[in-house]
Amino acid sequence: MMTLLTTTGGAARMLSQDPHGWTLTLISIMVVFGCLLLLFCFYSLSGAILSGKFRRKAKPVKGKTADSETEAAIALALHLYLCGETHDKESGIITIRPRQQSGWTDKSLTLRKTNR
C-alpha cells in the first residue's frame, strides 16, 4: 500500500520535494490554528454584539443643557421607574391634640386593690 501511494503523482512529488514531511506538518498546524482563530473571533464577536458593545452612543445635544435640578428630577424618575419603587401613602401628620389631665389618665386608678 505504501509503495502504491509513493509511486503515484502528487504524493510522489511531495515525497521528492519534502522527504521529511515538514511542509505537510506546517500546513496542518496552520489549518488547525486557523480554525481555532476563526472560532475565537466568532465567539468574541457574538458576545460583544449580545452585550451591546456596538450600540450607538447618543450624540451630544448642541445648544441648551439641562440645569442641575432638572437633571436631578430626571434621574429620580428614572431611578423610580427602573428600580420599581412604590410606597404606601401616609398622611404624615398627627392631628390628635394633647388630652386634658383627668381621672381617666390617673394611673393610680389602674392599680390592683389587694386585701389587707
Added chain:
Amino acid sequence: MSIQSEKIEKLVRRREAAALGGGRKRIDAQHQKGKLTARERLALLLDEGSFEEFDTFVHHRCTNFGMDATHFDGDGVVTGQGTIGGRLVFVYAQDFTVSGGSLSKTMSEKICKVMDMAMKVGAPCIGLNDSGGARIQEGIDSLAGYGEIFERNILSSGVVPQISAIMGPCAGGAVYSPALTDFTLMVKDTSYMFLTGPGVVKSVTGEEVTQEELGGASIHARKSGVAHFAADSEQDAISTIRKLLGFIPQNNLETAPERPTADPVNRADDALDEIIPDSPNKAYDMRKVIESIVDDGEMLEIHQDFAKNIIVGFAHMGGRSVGVVANQPAVLAGVLDINASRKAARFVRFCDAFNIPLVTLVDVPGFLCGTQQEYGAVITNGAKLLYAYGEATVPKVTVTLRKSYGGAHIVMSCKQLRGDINYAWPSASIAVMGAEGAVGVLYGKEIKAESDPERQAAIAEARKAEYEELFCNPYQAAQKGYIEDVIEPRNTRFRIIRALTVLDGKREELPAKKHDNLPL
C-alpha cells in the same frame, strides 16, 4: 425590581383595591341613590389626614352557600380612628357596596375591636350605619355578631359617648345598636329604621305603608323620638355630629372642652324684662330667652321636632358647655306629658353621665291631663324625669320664669331634688296649682252657695286675687328658702354663669348600689 420592592408594590395595589370596596360599579350605584360611600363619609367626618384604618384586609370566614368563592378586603365595614377638631374618636362605617353592608361575624369583630379600643382609651365611638341587615349565609354567626355589638353598647353606655348615624337601611335586630347609643341621627329620604318592614307589616296586619312612612327620618324625629336629629343630607348629618362633639367630653371622667367667646359674661338684655306677657294665659317663645342668655345666642337643640312642649339642647355659657332644659309655653302651654318627660329625662341623664352642668328654665302649669296620658303611663314617664333630676350630681341651676305648679314644679329640678342654685323671676308663680283651679277647690262650696251668677263671679274674682297675692309669686318660696334669690330677668345670664362658676368644684355622691331601678 428587588423582591422587597415587589412586596411593597403589592401592598400598595391591594390597599388601592380595598379602597374601592365592592367596585366602581357599585360605588356609582350608591351615588345614584344620593348616598355617599363609607370612605367618603369618613373623609367628611374626620379631620384631614387623621384617619387610620384598622383591619383593611380582613376577610369573612364563611363557607356556606359558596361564600368562600367571594371575598372583599374589609368585609363591608371601614373601621379605625381619627380626630374631629383634634379630638380622638373611633369610628366604623358600614360599606353598602360590599354585600349590601350585611353584617357577618368578621364585620362584627371589626366593629367590636374599635368599640373596645374606645373604652380602653376613653374616646367617643361613632357608627355610620348603612346595612341590609344580617348576612343570612352566615346563619347564627351574624346574630352572635349583633349580640357582641349590643353588649359593648351597653358596657360603654355612660362611659364614652356613643353616636349613631343612620345613612341607609337599618332594619330588624340591627336597630338596637343605635337605640342603645346616646344620640341617633337619620338622613331624610335615604335612611330608615324599623323592626319589621312594610312587606311583613302588610302580610301580618294588612296595613299598607311605605318605608318612609313606617320608619323614615321624619317619622322617628317627630313621632317616636327614636331619632334625635333628622338631617336634610348626609353632609348635614356629618356636620351635626362634628358640632355635637364640641359640647361633650371624651369620656365620663373628663369635662367638655371650653369654647372661648367674646360674648361678655355680664351682658344684660333688657328685652327679657318685657318678655313675659301680662296675661298668665298668653304664650311666649322660650327660645328667645335661651338665645338671650347663652353665648352668642347659639344652641344645638336635640329632638327639635319631638315633644315640642319641652326644649332640650346644648349651649355654652361663659365658655363652658351646659345642657339646657326648658318648658316651651308656645306649645301646649308648656305642660309636661309622656313624650316631654321621656325626652327630658334621657337628656338629663346623659348630661349627668358626662359631667355637663344643667340649666333649667321653668314655666310649667302642670302635667297634661286626660285618659290618653293616663293610659299611656304619664305617671311612670313623669317619674323618669323626676328620677333623672334627683339622681343627677352635676351642677344644677334652675330659674323659674313664670308658672311652676304642682308635681311639675317638683319634677323640674326643684330645691328638694338637690337643685344647687334656684332662682326665680319676679313674674314667677310657685304654687300647688293656679288661682283658677285653687279657688274652685278652696271656695267651691262658698261660690255655689250664692244663687246670683254675678255675685258668684265677684266672689270668685275676689278669692282669686287673694290667692294670687298670697301664692302666685316667688316670695313664698323665697321666704322658706326654696329658692336662693329673686332675680331681675335682664341679669339672668350673669347670675347663671356666676352660679355655674361657683359650682365648678361641686362634689356629690350617691349611696352605693349595684344600679338603680329607674321607673322604665
